[in-house]
Amino acid sequence: MKTYHIYGRTTYAEPLTLISSIRIDDNSPISQIILDQQATIEWVELVAIPDDKIIWARSGEGQTQ
Secondary structure (H helix, E strand, O other): OEEEEEEEEOOOOOOOEEEEEEEEOOOOOHHHHHHHHOOOOOOOEEEEEEHHHOOOOOOOOOOOO
16 A cells, blocks of 8 residues: 555646545556546646655754754
């Protein structure tokens, strides 16, 4: 199983926003699954980012005093 974070926007003027996170089998067609889940909304862009590829940057990390 793999977790993906799905970001989307309905107009190019707005930023990509987290709309959901899903867990699927590694061999599943991620694009079709996302399109099927989000079919009721007219998106101009949808992006799936694998959880294991995200580099989290949090305030305070890596700072020295």
